[in-house]
Amino acid sequence: MHRSAPRARRTLLAVAVPVGLLLSATLTWQSTHAAFSASTRNAGNAWQSGSVVLSAGGTGGALFAGAADAGLHPGSTRSRCIRVDYTGDVTVDVRMYVSTPTAAPSTLDPFLVMSVERGADVAAGTVVDPDCAGFAPAALAYNTARADDVTADVDRTLADLKGGHHDFATGLQVAPALRPSTHLTFRITYAVADDDAAQRSQSQATFTWEARST
Template sequence: MSRPTPRLARLAAWIAIPAALVASGLVVSQASYSAFSSTTANPTSNWTAGSVALTDDDGGTTADGSTGAAMFQATNLKPGSTGSKCIAVTSTGSLASAVKLYSSSYSTTKALGDNITLNITQGTGGGFGSCTGYTPAQGAAGAVYSGTVAGLSTAATNYGNGVGTWATVGGTTPEVRTYQVTYTVNAAATNAQQGGTAAIALTWEAQNS
């Protein structure tokens, strides 16, 4: 087979250049055409956490109610002494929750805490200033704790072992539960308890369910 002459080779090269330019022009031309399109979208999503919130009517302003008034400042007690007070706890949380009662800051001298019994019930009506109108819930629903001050200090020390059966439903309407606390000094307390002291703090805590 004969080889092309230099003249034919140059001619073929000149022919190839315009052909390449035409081909590239076709590619650019085709790429510049508009394309039909369509979309659909979902509006911006938002997330907001719910809440659990408790207050009581003892005038407290801190989480543990330490600036409020104590339920009892009982002095000059003797065997058989007794007293009763109420406190209303309000839930304003948006989430359903379980509310438990537990104790803290327990102290005693001369074993007085072992000789004072507490009977705590829950119900409706009344409040911190007065138990007038208080009605305990029926049966087990009304029972919260019955035992000594010393016993409460070890039996209910945090939410996990707290006492009470109040289940809030949550929402925008406040829910109120009244607790009545009654103390009684052991009628069989001895001279060993004279001048003794006992102290305990009560905390209500809600956790969403």
């Protein structure tokens, strides 16, 4: 009885070694091949920002300046037209506002009745007559009628325009959803009010059109 024990242990050991190796190999195979896999990819992605480009076309200088806008008196009136080109590639909100240049006079502001009209859009490179020949009005942006019309609101003056529409936030919304490559036209008109206090007065102004992406 006592002599068979060592033989039995040798037999069990001889069997245990191959079984252990087999189990080890099986576990190794299972850990190496435990999952199927697949992948796909989408290469070549790129991003580029759009641009907002606004310019005044063919003005050749200030709209109102020189002898034609000097020596004014009650009833003096003048209209001037301008083309504003949007050549960016994103949709924008275009607004117009007016300011007084630094250290410039503004005493005539309360006596200049103003109107701003948006005209028909034109093709690129269209020559817009600064004196508004052929201008086709489309919508009023400021005042109830053209400044030289008897139905115009006489309280819509240059002073009011500068005070109420002096930056983008307060600007006249002349083109709220403008598409790329659009060429706008505008007519700006003033008329001097019938008021003796307008004598010996001067004013200067900067008209600004600003576009911001929407």
